[in-house]
Amino acid sequence: MRIPISLAFLLGTIGPVLCAPFDYHSVRGREAKGPVDGILEGELLPKHGTARTQGMRNFGEGWRGDAHLLWDGEPGQEMITEFRIEEAGIYEMSAQMTLAPDYGIFSVILDGKVLRRGIDLFNPKVSVAPVIQLGKLPLTRGEHKLAFKLTGANPNASTFQKSRYLLGLDFLKVINLAPPEQPVAETTKPKEVTAPKLTVTLEEVQPILATYCYGCHGEKGKVKGKTNLKELASPQDFLSRIELVGKAAEATTFQEMPPADAKQPTEEERRKLATLFNGYLEQHLQDSGRLKPVVMRRLNRYEYNNAAKDLLELKGDLYPLPEKVIRSRGYFNPASGRFPDTIQVSNRALGKNQIEQHILTGVSPFAIDLQAEHGFNNQGDQLSVSPILLESFLKLGRSIVNAREFDGYSALTDSLFRAPDEKDHTLWPPIIEERLRPFLERAFRSAINDATLKRYVSFVMREVSRHGNYSQAMKSVTAAVLASPRFLYLTETKKDASAEEPLTSYELATRLSFFLWSTLPDEELIASARNGDLSQPDVYAAHVKRMLESPKSKALAENFARQWLRLDQLITAVPDFDRFQIYYSRIGCEQWKFGLQTMAEPLLLFESIMVEDRSIMLLVDSNYSYRSDEMASWYKDAIPFRNKGNRNRFNTGSQRFSRRSLESRREGGVITSAAALTMTSEPLRTSPIRRGAWVATVILNKPPPPPPDVIPEIEQDDAAIEAKGQTLRQRLVAHQENESCVSCHQKIDPLGFALENYDAIGRWRDTYRSGLPIDASGTLYGKAQFQDVIGLKDVLLGNPEWFIRGFSEHLLAYALGREIDISDKPALDKIVRKAMAKKGQFSTIVSEIATSYPFMHKTNQLAPSSGKTPKKP
Amino acid sequence: MILKRPSLSRRAVLRGAGATLALPLLEIMETRSLAKGTSTARPPVRAGFFYIPNGVVQRAWHPVDEGENFTLSPSLQPLAPVREHISLFTKLDRVKVAGTDGHAQAGACWLSSAAPDQLSPAGYPLKKTIDQIMAEEAGKHTAFRSLELSCNPYEDNRESVYFDNISWYGHGHVARSLRDPQAVFNRLFAVKEHQEHGSVLDLVMDDAKSLDRGLGAIDRGKLEEYMESIRTVERQIERVTKRQSEIDELRIAPPSKPWQAMTRDEFIQVMGDLMILAFRTDLTRVCSIMSSPERWGSPLTVQGLFDKPVDHHGMTHGQGHDHVRTKLEALDHFHVQQFSTLVAKMAEVKEGEGTLLDNSMFLLGSGISDGSLHVYTDLPTIVAGHGGGVIAANRHIKSAQGTPIANLWLSMAQIMGVKVSRIGDCTGALRMS
Incomplete structure (x- = not known):
């Protein structure tokens, strides 16, 4: 049973107290060194003459960003471009070029000085050339002119358009060999958030309860909301009805109760109530708190793809994954500390058929797992296996190893799948054993005992004797491994009935790897698990840091952020075609939606925060955003896309997204992103309630309870409402007839009404279409007032702990693969305290979660009543 | 995203004819004998469940009269051609348990054998569902215990597992439905x-x-x-x-287009055809089909019915307005039409002395009666077929106030040959004849 308590609101100290927001914009854990890790993408360099961008996806995977700069000319002509150096120094320069049948021979000239001559780009097949070194040179601060002069061509080269030859530049690398030392980011010593230890007694509080609460909750047979506070008569009552205590603590702390129109307690009285309720909660946790067990869980299909890909060292994915919204490679590099200013992005998630170049033929994924109601799709209790799914796994494993590209696709072809040189089959078992042991250890994330190894070896030998083919036998056993429960499930052994115990090193490695990378531990991590290093805090911390700096941590954006924001709801959003024509563009015979582009915006913001290790408060309000030109027009222009008609109104292919400073605080962060605002609207009007529920759930992790059975009818079209001279807000408020509606809507609606200045496709409007004025003002938690959406952002920024806690809860739930409950409170308190001290820095939250008590421990799954062992987080 | 073009006319769809497993296929099968092993025995009884989400418009659903040869209400008009095989049940209830979402519970717990006071750890009154109880018995004789199908066309995953599945092996263990007809075809054949x-x-x-x-x-x-x-x-x-050899002899061809390219009626019909094929070949005797998932507030294109995508769930909460209710009634009518078409196909499949329909119980129902109020009483319930000759049809059976729908589940289970005397909160078996 879900305990209906949002932990965000149980800290004694947090209430709607406005304080000066901290400066989170300057938080930056990783400083960029030189240009973006020295890389200057060819396609993004200034272009002159015939220079243009060419997408290279069709030619293979070797090109960064799937594109290069293409130029053509006659011998003697030059391809000229420029780049800027911010800091004078000695730089090492190199270039990655493209080879092709009609490419010429070039000299490279920097600021008039020849760096290299005779670079021959001819090759019968289109491919990436080995990196071309251009030498070490002193570069001054400022612009530099780089020219590639076409000097001739290989005799075997064919010409382009009679007398011309081509050039392809994938990227330049310009590395500062002596970057000046960066000052260590200063950290002001944080003020510890400590709860005022007010001791109150039950006797002191009972008169307060009698004055303000019992009237509705306990006296004269009244138990509104099924809450009877008179049941809490003795300390034992408090401890045995801990859910009720939690509800009461939340209601008093957040001033949800007593209702606004009832007599209100004084500040002092309110604090006493909260202290009492929270005190009992704390005591409950100390006495009998037990972590909710993590249910053994099966991999979801995103994780399966990553795990199989890593295990078999494949070049690319197994199958198309709509989970991967942003399609672009090579740009996500946390170690560089800098998210590129410009990224070429395409998003096929909204397309029906995904065309992928690099997947395996005949391999199809099993069905996507649905997200838990307020959680993620990695919760063990919701991930079942049925005969149908098992059949999918069996087929999937076979189809992977039998795909026609497999041999060229897997780096294990030689080491695992090639028959031993030894011709005598009877001598094979020890060889197979040696090959399978590390393979199985990696696949099963655990030490492999001899019995297991024997079974697998004899399976291979049986297959060999059946078909006489070693390679095929190893493929069969690989297919079996991919369908084994030891591969498919994340399991943790349970030794005895004691409450909680630390994870074993293999188990910890597995949890960590699936948390940060959504895949198997790599060899380094497995090695630490094998030799026991992982139990040393500094070794563990070093792994966390290393893994966060790996491009593989992109999984947190692809898997966590997408689900956290519930972004795929945008896929099925259907703004009314006639009213919101600009949302649609007809290309060929297909109708496309603009959501295709807006979906990338919040994800790119999230990724930039990860890579530059900034503060998560930017998700509430950021002063920059990543947008394509079309998106900039979408936000800025009264009629976007230069008033084009439906045909080819906007692009659906790859787009250049650039980092843009935002001028208005109406934009920035995820709440005011067009994506979030569109997907929470109805076709013909906004839905303040859906928007409010989204903000409450996503930002504050305070999902509203399910709607009641009787829901008043509201017109589907705001035109019908406005025709009666009413605004949607007035209409909704008029419908909340009774107390029970009001008490709940008080919490959701202000968050949604604050966004009324954005229409159903997320564009700003000053008034409603009929000219009626928009009222975006409101009050949160009885106290924090705001006039408009900027005011709402200020309230959230003024209480950073709300979002930091909400976000940490989401991320902890994701990390554990289970719902958070009250037993996680002490750990969350600590995570939040540390994160607050670092102004919400991303890596702090992640590493605090990775080292938190619930993450490093497992709970036995016996009946919750048995045994009471205090725990010390 | 590719939006569906303004719908093709119904006739054009039929002319296209590629999507559904072609009707001639079913005709071929009439002439063939059923599985040789069972030729001496009476044909087995089959059970199918056809789920419609979000309830139905009440006033267009309920007939004015009861008993034999009752007057078909507006929403039941499509049943006219098959009415001699239809039993309409009204006044059958489920008890709603507070604490979990009204829609999630409506679908997930509709076929549940749990009594309202038996909660799963997730808070749902959910145990092994009635189709799985039947499958446990009937599956002893067939290649597949049961078949779970869903015509869920949505490409987002807006809702949780409780909205997209009506069949459960037990609480927390979903019998996950298949959405791709091609995959269903491969599994069967x-x-x-x-x-x-x-x-x-x-x-x-x-x-x-x-x-x-x-x-x-x-x-x-x-x-x-x-x-x-x-x-x-x-x-x-x-x-x-x-x-194997019998299946090969049938030379059944797979669906000729992907479900993404199918219109709503094609999608539902092709899934229904697969159910009929599986019954006819006795590969399974129990099947459930969700015509659409529960709630899922994403607009949906229903070709030939509305000119713009509609949000079924949203409309149920706007049915106080006449123009909304009219649309909703059209959607109810559409679902009944789809069901009726499948019933007619079953009636055409010869089997022994009778037809497949004679030996089946094919049920249409929803876990909600009135969608605007999330009411679980007086659930829409229709049984087509004669259950091997024990169900008298062409009747409207109105039960006494407060009769649990579990009574019907119990009767159906018994007709399937399951030895059971209690299911969920039942108070006794329902008279079927």
Whole structure:
């Protein structure tokens, strides 16, 4: 049973107290060194003459960003471009070029000085050339002119358009060999958030309860909301009805109760109530708190793809994954500390058929797992296996190893799948054993005992004797491994009935790897698990840091952020075609939606925060955003896309997204992103309630309870409402007839009404279409007032702990693969305290979660009543 | 995203004819005898469940009269051609349990055999569902225990697992529905594919056993799902192999277009055809079809019915407005029409002395009656077919106030040959004749 308590609101100290927001914009854990890790993408360099961008996806995977700069000319002509150096120094320069049948021979000239001559780009097949070194040179601060002069061509080269030859530049690398030392980011010593230890007694509080609460909750047979506070008569009552205590603590702390129109307690009285309720909660946790067990869980299909890909060292994915919204490679590099200013992005998630170049033929994924109601799709209790799914796994494993590209696709072809040189089959078992042991250890994330190894070896030998083919036998056993429960499930052994115990090193490695990378531990991590290093805090911390700096941590954006924001709801959003024509563009015979582009915006913001290790408060309000030109027009222009008609109104292919400073605080962060605002609207009007529920759930992790059975009818079209001279807000408020509606809507609606200045496709409007004025003002938690959406952002920024806690809860739930409950409170308190001290820095939250008590421990799954062992987080 | 073009006319769709497993296929089958092994026995009884989400417009659903040869209400008009095979049940209830979402519970717990006071750890009154109870018995004789299908066309995953599935092996263990007709077809008829699964089963089963020793109680339950699936697959391979030659003789062709390209009616019909084929070939005797998932507030294109996508769930809360209710009634009518078309096909399949429909119970229902109020009483319930001759049809049976729908589940289970005297909160069996 879900305990209906949002932990965000149980800290004694947090209430709607406005304080000066901290400066989170300057938080930056990783400083960029030189240009973006020295890389200057060819396609993004200034272009002159015939220079243009060419997408290279069709030619293979070797090109960064799937594109290069293409130029053509006659011998003697030059391809000229420029780049800027911010800091004078000695730089090492190199270039990655493209080879092709009609490419010429070039000299490279920097600021008039020849760096290299005779670079021959001819090759019968289109491919990436080995990196071309251009030498070490002193570069001054400022612009530099780089020219590639076409000097001739290989005799075997064919010409382009009679007398011309081509050039392809994938990227330049310009590395500062002596970057000046960066000052260590200063950290002001944080003020510890400590709860005022007010001791109150039950006797002191009972008169307060009698004055303000019992009237509705306990006296004269009244138990509104099924809450009877008179049941809490003795300390034992408090401890045995801990859910009720939690509800009461939340209601008093957040001033949800007593209702606004009832007599209100004084500040002092309110604090006493909260202290009492929270005190009992704390005591409950100390006495009998037990972590909710993590249910053994099966991999979801995103994780399966990553795990199989890593295990078999494949070049690319197994199958198309709509989970991967942003399609672009090579740009996500946390170690560089800098998210590129410009990224070429395409998003096929909204397309029906995904065309992928690099997947395996005949391999199809099993069905996507649905997200838990307020959680993620990695919760063990919701991930079942049925005969149908098992059949999918069996087929999937076979189809992977039998795909026609497999041999060229897997780096294990030689080491695992090639028959031993030894011709005598009877001598094979020890060889197979040696090959399978590390393979199985990696696949099963655990030490492999001899019995297991024997079974697998004899399976291979049986297959060999059946078909006489070693390679095929190893493929069969690989297919079996991919369908084994030891591969498919994340399991943790349970030794005895004691409450909680630390994870074993293999188990910890597995949890960590699936948390940060959504895949198997790599060899380094497995090695630490094998030799026991992982139990040393500094070794563990070093792994966390290393893994966060790996491009593989992109999984947190692809898997966590997408689900956290519930972004795929945008896929099925259907703004009314006639009213919101600009949302649609007809290309060929297909109708496309603009959501295709807006979906990338919040994800790119999230990724930039990860890579530059900034503060998560930017998700509430950021002063920059990543947008394509079309998106900039979408936000800025009264009629976007230069008033084009439906045909080819906007692009659906790859787009250049650039980092843009935002001028208005109406934009920035995820709440005011067009994506979030569109997907929470109805076709013909906004839905303040859906928007409010989204903000409450996503930002504050305070999902509203399910709607009641009787829901008043509201017109589907705001035109019908406005025709009666009413605004949607007035209409909704008029419908909340009774107390029970009001008490709940008080919490959701202000968050949604604050966004009324954005229409159903997320564009700003000053008034409603009929000219009626928009009222975006409101009050949160009885106290924090705001006039408009900027005011709402200020309230959230003024209480950073709300979002930091909400976000940490989401991320902890994701990390554990289970719902958070009250037993996680002490750990969350600590995570939040540390994160607050670092102004919400991303890596702090992640590493605090990775080292938190619930993450490093497992709970036995016996009946919750048995045994009471205090725990010390 | 590709939006559906303004819908093709119904006739054009039929002319296209490619999507549904062509009707001639079903005709061919009439002339063939059923599985040779069962030729001496009476044909078995089959049970199908056709789910419609979000309830129905009440006033267009309920007939004015009861009993034999009742007057078809506006929403039931499409049943006219098959009315002699129809039993309409009204006043059957489920008890709603507070604490979980009204829609999630409506679908997920509709076929549940749990009494309202038996809650699963997730807070739902959810145990093994009635179709799975039947499958346990009926599945002893068939290659597949049961078939779970969903015509869910949405490409987002807006809702949780409770909205997209009506069939459960037990609480927390969903009998996940298949959404892709091609995959259903392969599962039923691609014998070779099944056989290929065989070689590794022992090996992975041993892995499961070695894992089992170190697990906690809940985990062991999860692993048991895996082990039971292995055992089921083993049985399937054995039985499908036995049926191989007959299946090959039928030369059944797969659906000719992907479900993404199908109109709503094509999608529902092709899934229904697969159910009929599976029944007719006796590959399974129990099947459930969700015509659409529960709630899922994403607009949906229903070709030929509305010119713009509609949000079924949203409309149920706007049915106080006449123009909304009219649309909603059209959608109810559409679902009944789809059901009726499938019933008519079943009536055309000859089997022994009678038809497949004579030997079936094909039920249409929803877990909600009035969608605007989330009411669980007086659930829309229609049974087509005669259950092997024991169901008198062409009647409207109005039960006494407060009769649990579990009474109907009990009767149907007994007709299927399940030896059971209580199911969920039932108070006794419902009279079917």
